[in-house]
Amino acid sequence: MRTINTCLLSLFIALFALPAFADDALIAELIRLDEARRAETQTLHIEYDVVRTYANMPNKQYKASGNVWEKNGKDKFRYRQYVPCDLDAGDLMLDDVSVDTSTRYELRLPAKAFPVEEPLDLCKRRDYGEEGYYARILKNPPDVWFVTPCPFLTPPVPESNVRSSHRELFEKNPPTRVEKIQNDDGDEIVQVDLSGTGETTVMSGAKMLTYRWSAMIDFNLSKGGLVSKYSSLDSLDDDTRLVERVEGIVTKFEEIRPGYWYQQELQTSTYRDDQKAPLRVSTYTITNFTLNEKSANQLDEVQFPAGLIVFEIDDQTNQETYHIWGEDGPEHTFPEGEGLHEHIRARVAKHGTLWQKVKNFLEF
Numbered sequence: 001m002r003t004i005n006t007c008l009l010s011l012f013i014a015l016f017a018l019p020a021f022a023d024d025a026l027i028a029e030l031i032r033l034d035e036a037r038r039a040e041t042q043t044l045h046i047e048y049d050v051v052r053t054y055a056n057m058p059n060k061q062y063k064a065s066g067n068v069w070e071k072n073g074k075d076k077f078r079y080r081q082y083v084p085c086d087l088d089a090g091d092l093m094l095d096d097v098s099v100d101t102s103t104r105y106e107l108r109l110p111a112k113a114f115p116v117e118e119p120l121d122l123c124k125r126r127d128y129g130e131e132g133y134y135a136r137i138l139k140n141p142p143d144v145w146f147v148t149p150c151p152f153l154t155p156p157v158p159e160s161n162v163r164s165s166h167r168e169l170f171e172k173n174p175p176t177r178v179e180k181i182q183n184d185d186g187d188e189i190v191q192v193d194l195s196g197t198g199e200t201t202v203m204s205g206a207k208m209l210t211y212r213w214s215a216m217i218d219f220n221l222s223k224g225g226l227v228s229k230y231s232s233l234d235s236l237d238d239d240t241r242l243v244e245r246v247e248g249i250v251t252k253f254e255e256i257r258p259g260y261w262y263q264q265e266l267q268t269s270t271y272r273d274d275q276k277a278p279l280r281v282s283t284y285t286i287t288n289f290t291l292n293e294k295s296a297n298q299l300d301e302v303q304f305p306a307g308l309i310v311f312e313i314d315d316q317t318n319q320e321t322y323h324i325w326g327e328d329g330p331e332h333t334f335p336e337g338e339g340l341h342e343h344i345r346a347r348v349a350k351h352g353t354l355w356q357k358v359k360n361f362l363e364f
Helices: 002-040 122-131 166-172 337-351 354-363
Strands: 043-054 057-072 077-086 091-099 103-110 134-139 177-182 188-202 207-220 226-236 244-257 260-272 280-291 309-314 319-325 330-334
Touching (some): 002 166, 002 188, 244 280
Parallel strands (some): 134 309
Antiparallel strands (some): 043 280, 077 091, 188 207, 226 244, 260 280
């Protein structure tokens, strides 16, 4: 009798333990697939188009073709993307950025002005500023990967970025539910629920509020464990604040080599509160996917135009430096803004037009 009871107890323990063991095995498989893919992926060159529509501007559409995103080694990324400046006029700005583990090089200028063929006139630096010209070197920031875009569907989880691995994701955010299902195409899906809390600064009053987030993510085992769909919800512990929901879905996968898949077409939709229609819909289409070899359209290093003022800051030391860029690097460097302003005053006084002198006087 004791033997029977012992066997029954062991059976019950095994039955209750099965879901946990199954969850562990599924998560372990997602981590294995992700790490295998990362080990195989040394470099990537991706060209993609973006189409974005807005609920409050139904007759306007933002389109940007020829965006480029690159992974060059383990921790270096390079991208060139077009962003809307004036939807009415159809004007686009160009962001040209390089980022590694410690430094971001950022250049923004009107897309129609790129590439800059001639040195910029320092006397016109105010006009360039009004047109959107901007350059910065950011060293040792607390989050060097902040706002680094990625043309893929990635887990909608706070602090997740282009470098985040599945292992880091699940270690920081233990799943609350793991289930293996099959989608309409017959692919094997691991569906995972995640949730958590954090803090964010609200600009009005600059007070800190706790936000709560939750996400349901589909990882496609049949497509190498890539994210194929998600739904996320962010809310603030303040009744006056809005709730945001984001949905993402991959509409087309492509296989570049046996077993190596990528998301060729995807769409994200952003909703506010309980509205049924999305505020914004973004569609991404990858037009060129080059793995572990140079592309014909490979990006070079970020090139600041000669004559542009480049602001440099080291976040660890709070040291600020101002450069006037030359053909091959800084032509003049100033440890403080006043030295830069004195140089500009002298330059405008000597070479500027009367109107430039007036504007320079009014500015300083």
